[in-house]
Amino acid sequence: MTDDKSLSGPDTAIRNYPTLLRRYANLLELIHRLSSTVHLEDINNQVIDGTVSLLECKAAVLLMVDPASKDIQIVAATNLDPSAYLNRAIPPDTSVAGKVVKAGSPMLIRTEDASSKNPLYEFTAFSSVHPTSILAVPLKSKSGSVGVLEAVDKLHGDFQPEDFSSLEALAIQATAVMDNLRLFRQSDLIAELVHEIRTPLAALATASALLDRQDLSETQRHSVLSTFRQEIQRLNELTDDYLDLARLESGRTRLMVEKFSVATLISECSEIISPLVHAQGLRFRQEVVRDTLDLTADRAKIKQVVLNLLNNAVKYNVTNGEIILRAYHGPITSGKTQETICIEVSDTGKGIPVEGLPHLFERFYRPQEGSGFARGTGLGLYISKYIVESHHGKLDVKSQVGEGSTFIIRLPLIPPGRSTGPLAAGGKQ
Numbered sequence: 001m002t003d004d005k006s007l008s009g010p011d012t013a014i015r016n017y018p019t020l021l022r023r024y025a026n027l028l029e030l031i032h033r034l035s036s037t038v039h040l041e042d043i044n045n046q047v048i049d050g051t052v053s054l055l056e057c058k059a060a061v062l063l064m065v066d067p068a069s070k071d072i073q074i075v076a077a078t079n080l081d082p083s084a085y086l087n088r089a090i091p092p093d094t095s096v097a098g099k100v101v102k103a104g105s106p107m108l109i110r111t112e113d114a115s116s117k118n119p120l121y122e123f124t125a126f127s128s129v130h131p132t133s134i135l136a137v138p139l140k141s142k143s144g145s146v147g148v149l150e151a152v153d154k155l156h157g158d159f160q161p162e163d164f165s166s167l168e169a170l171a172i173q174a175t176a177v178m179d180n181l182r183l184f185r186q187s188d189l190i191a192e193l194v195h196e197i198r199t200p201l202a203a204l205a206t207a208s209a210l211l212d213r214q215d216l217s218e219t220q221r222h223s224v225l226s227t228f229r230q231e232i233q234r235l236n237e238l239t240d241d242y243l244d245l246a247r248l249e250s251g252r253t254r255l256m257v258e259k260f261s262v263a264t265l266i267s268e269c270s271e272i273i274s275p276l277v278h279a280q281g282l283r284f285r286q287e288v289v290r291d292t293l294d295l296t297a298d299r300a301k302i303k304q305v306v307l308n309l310l311n312n313a314v315k316y317n318v319t320n321g322e323i324i325l326r327a328y329h330g331p332i333t334s335g336k337t338q339e340t341i342c343i344e345v346s347d348t349g350k351g352i353p354v355e356g357l358p359h360l361f362e363r364f365y366r367p368q369e370g371s372g373f374a375r376g377t378g379l380g381l382y383i384s385k386y387i388v389e390s391h392h393g394k395l396d397v398k399s400q401v402g403e404g405s406t407f408i409i410r411l412p413l414i415p416p417g418r419s420t421g422p423l424a425a426g427g428k429q
């Protein structure tokens with residue numbers, strides 16, 4: 001084990017046999033509970049609460065490496081309000097977690113040591129806790145360190161070798177449970193996809209049976225062929241969207257972050273959507289604050305989101321409707337000096353029923369399916385939100401039936417914890 005202070009010492013395992021047995025019984029019970037938990041947030045909370053009770057320490061922090069951005073983020077911490085730390089990147093060079101992720105091995109950090117130059121970002125930035133010792137172990141998967149579990153200050157005495165082995169056992173188990181949960185989600189996604197595929201397949205089966213009939217008029221034959229084309233297109237879109245989503249969620253997609261001009265991006269999107277807008281007889285306007293609208297993000301992915309929103313604005317619009325594409329500097333979020341860039345797509349279309357709004361970003365959700373609305377996969381908004389959140393941004397919607405909808409992408413000028421320049425990233429848990 002790589003550590004600032006060695007954990008070696010008298011073998012308390014032999015000294016304190018009954019206590020140790022009790023601890024392992026508790027560990028087994030905790031592992032059993034973890035294995036039957038199906039919500040990630042509950043797993044995270046059980047891990048930190050379990051750490052505190054098992055190691056008899058004052059606090060615990062669980063941090064995960066976001067496979068999308070490679071940022072390290074706190075996902076659960078005892079005695080800390082989640083609003084303080086959620087979606088905030090921990091700098092890898094000035095934190096205990098960063099050191100452990102890089103080393104891929106456990107560490108014991110003693111902060112009272114005058115010679116210690118240990119950076120403790122996750123403690124100094126978010127809480128008034130001044131730990132004297134931190135035992136930190138990595139959560140490891142095949143691809144390397146995916147997180148860090150930190151135990152803070154023993155209630156009595158120092159961390160002992162059995163604290164290290166208990167924490168490591170808990171980290172191994174937590175990683176396995178999280179991996180299983182991810183696999184469950186993937187199989188859920190596949191099950192949903194198969195369900196979605198059944199509708200176009202049924203339509204194709206009916207259409208092919210119709211084509212066999214001798215008494216079919218030319219008009220009817222055209223109509224059947226048009227069904228064929230539409231359903232095949234739908235199957236293609238479903239496959240493309242599914243692959244896109246599966247890649248994002250598995251962490252195999254890497255965000256290629258670079259600094260770029262939002263105005264140029266907006267012009268490109270306008271050009272791409274123009275033929276569709278004109279074909280539908282819609283009006284289109286773009287409003288961009290031209291100067292200093294630079295953004296650091298994955299350009300191609302942000303373009304994909306804007307185009308998806310523009311496509312929807314066309315698809316769900318009304319005759320003579322209008323679409324407005326805007327880009328502007330957003331407000332500085334209170335409490336955090338975070339400047340944002342907003343890209344807004346407004347339409348004067350059909351709007352979304354109020355009861356549909358809370359579910360709009362769920363996968364395969366199509367509130368007006370089958371009521372004369374344009375067809376789609378129901379994955380576009382889910383993927384868009386996923387991409388925006390991978391950039392630490394937000395995707396919001398305002399809509400009123402009969403009046404239209406406005407989708408707002410809010411992105412930090414630079415993703416937290418990152419400087420400019422290209423960087424590699426992956427998908428999200």
Ligand code: ADP
Nearest residue numbers: 312313316351366367368376377378379380381
């Ligand atoms: P898709 O358009 O392929 O169905 P999306 O995830 O992009 O999938 O959108 C999900 C649903 O949200 C759509 O089916 C539609 O009912 C609704 N929706 C999205 N954008 C708009 C919009 N601009 N106006 C009205 N409804 C919309």
